Amino acid sequence: MMIGERVRKLRKTLDLTQREFGERINLKSNSVALIEGGRNTSDQTIASICREFNVNETWLRTGEGEMFIPAPTSELEALASRYPTMTHETYVLVEKLVNLPKASQDIIMGFMREVVEGFGDVAPGIPAKVPQEMTREEIHMELDRQLDEEKNQADGQSASGLGGSEKATG
Secondary structure: OOHHHHHHHHHHHOOOOHHHHHHHOOOOHHHHHHHHOOOOOOHHHHHHHHHHHOEOHHHHHHOOOOOEOOOOOOHHHHHHHHOOOOOHHHHHHHHHHHOOOHHHHHHHHHHHHHHHHHHOOOOOOOOOOOOOOOOHHHHHHHHHHHHHHHHHHHHHHHHOOOOOOOOOOO
């Protein structure tokens, strides 16, 4: 069975005339007749048919599977169908949140408001702790530390016989 034949079978299953079927997907009845007669059907028309009549696209294109997409068994499934980019994690999050008692939902939402308020006007990616400038005393201490380290390294090289002369004092 070709796509056109499946479109005809769908239309008859829905008990619609070609005109009624075409109106629902913004086509004229003669366009529906051409599709049913085997004219190539555009991807846009296939998408319109599937969306409008809740048709399984695989069935419409290949004849495999059920004609219709099963209706969602819950409001959450309907929401997931409406938002195809919804991940399983998001589905579980929403499911768990809506099944909590109202008092628990209020606590979580209050916490989330506090977190958002805590962001303030800070741009994303700003380090948690802003480095503070060093005082003059801290700068001198750091320079002394670095000089001592360099001196110890130089003393180590002289002691190992690399210099050949007496040790310099600073």
